[in-house]
Amino acid sequence: MASYIARRLLATIPVILLISAITFFAIALLPGDPVLAVLGEEADTTTVAAIREQLGLDRPVLVRYLDWIGNAIQGDFGESLRAGNDVSTLLGKRLEVTLELGILAMIVAVLIGIPIGLLAGARPNTPFDYGGTIFAVLGAAIPNFWLALMLVLFFSVRLGWFPTTGFTPFLDDPVENLRSLVLPAVAIGVFQSAILARQTRAALVEVLRQDYVRTAYAKGLRERTVIVRHAFRNALIPVVTVLGIQVSTIVGGAIIIETVFALPGVGKLLIDSIFQREVLTVQAIALLLATTVALANLVVDVSYAFLDPRIRYA
Amino acid sequence: MPERQTDALPLQITRRRWSREREFARRFRRRPAGVVSLVIVMVVLFFALFPGFASTHDPLAIDPEASSVGPTWEHWFGADKIGRDSYSRIVHGARTALLVGLISVGIGVGIGLPYGLLAGYLGGRKDEAMMRLMDALYAYPALLLALVVIAVLGSSLVNVMIAIGVVFIPLYARVVRGSTLSAKENDYVLAALAMGAGTARILFRHVTPNVLAPVLVQASLGIGFAIIAEAGLAFLGLGTQPPDPSWGTMLKDSQRFLPTNAWPAIFPGVTIVLTVLAFNLLGDVLRDLLDPRLRGAD
Secondary structure, eight states: OHHHHHHHHHHHHHHHHHHHHHHHHHHHHSSOOHHHHHHOTTOOHHHHHHHHHHHTTTSOHHHHHHHHHHHHHTTOOOBOTTTOSBHHHHHHHHHHHHHHHHHHHHHHHHHHHHHHHHHHHHSTTSHHHHHHHHHHHHHTTSOHHHHHHHHIIIIIIISOOSOSSOOOOTTTOHHHHHHHHHHHHHHHHHHHHHHHHHHHHHHHHHHHTSHHHHHHHHTTOOHHHIIIIIIHHHHHHHHHHHHHHHHHHHHHHHHHHHHHTTOOSHHHHHHHHHHTTOHHHHHHHHHHHHHHHHHHHHHHHHHHHHHOHHHHHO | OHHHHHHHOGGGGGSOHHHHHHHHHHHHHTOHHHHHHHHHHHHHHHHHHOHHHHOSSOTTOOOGGGTTOOSOSSSTTOBOTTOOBHHHHHHHHHHHHHHHHHHHHHHHHHHHHHHHHHHHHHOHHHHHHHHHHHHHHHHSOHHHHHHHHHHHHOSOHHHHHHHHHHHHHHHHHHHHHHHHHHHTTSHHHHHHHHTTOOHHHIIIIIIHHHHHHHHHHHHHHHHHHHHHHHHHHHHTTOSSOTTSOOHHHHHHHHHTTTTTOOHHHHHHHHHHHHHHHHHHHHHHHHHHHHOGGGTTOO
């Protein structure tokens, strides 16, 4: 087990390094001068040169990359050109918002997707199954930002249950905090739950065909026991894979949904930074989010090993 | 596609090519989801090709008297705050949506297909190295990658197409590489090699036809994804700029007036959902029909 985890950990390092290289070189090598973007095209050449030197932009690109990645590992992403303070400080509080939103979205996805998938898979070709399939197909085609607007229209504007936009920190008021994040989490989570429902259904249908399930029935076990104790655990393996992939789409969802609901998270900061051409902030956020996804995939791979001993000993 | 079919069913070797296509059409017609999807795609395509003919108003014309009206005989889908006809704007937005869908998938296939072919065909360490790069790109969250590309290139419709296209490259490269690995083991590839055919000829004449079926399936699903991505980026203010109509900018404009007039938010959204649904279902049906392993499952 330990050697399996170690091997997966080692395999993740080159992926993260490649991700960091893509992030850095894409932004560093392509046209557009970050200093001119902030100061304006008519800026004084000596001022530009001074700032370039101060930021180290006059050094070779490979040196800058090594420097950047070295500092990033220590949590130092440089200084924001416009805001004038540390990018890491800028990120700190916003990361909490995005993390909370992401976790809530994942919970919504699991709470909706897995029961629907189980119900559809346990009763194939019944109205439960058709209903589940319609949910899965429709949920995958609804853009999260439009769903967000519809949720706001119904639950905020018509019913007044939740605020339309804005965010309350957890420590200020936990209940208000949750109220401000329910609609954003549902807007992100419905798409994920559609994918989850589809995968859960397919996995359960496959597992229910196995011999040991027939044996369990033959022993006289109740259907509930067979599905929950025998089938579900094995059906879970492909479902966990999907959960890992979902971290990636949840990150994408958070970027856009934070903007819809004006939540002060990393995603909103990313969009603002793109408009302001804050290169360092864009780089930092891109690296941070992409690395998070790579690490989430690592966690998924390791959790397989717990669920399926065959992988551990292979 | 055709070669794989003859692998599975040797009897069909004797049939002529047109009968295989007729067989495909017959199977397709039996799938109501596929037929309905195709009709929706055709309607959107018609909007995109002949927006002037399909629309009832000038999509940019401002009519203060129509400000925020709901659906009427005059304005089928209502009008926005400054009185622009929503139906006509949706019709004109179809061109942007389809153009982004087709061109970004084209970029993805155009680069991903040769890349995957080469990696799969070369095999060994070269394949390993080439695919690691694709893995890293693939590990990047799709929207984030698109945003990084836009951050670099700047916000314009062309750059949005490039950004979404870049997201697709690793997807098609992986699909094509996988199919190439099995296709290159076929006897006719060996025969071509023995006849002295070069790598390029083998790849494009003999291997490519075998990898097109999964690419076609992914392309249909990809267009659906691209349409959502384009609308999402436009919603964020990247890509299509006002006053040009795009389904995403229409939703963005509607957000401010949501409490007083919801119609401008409802119709473009339903349009996106129906269009994406159609491309997704079409992809599913094509997968069922083109993938011999799934034959007979329904």
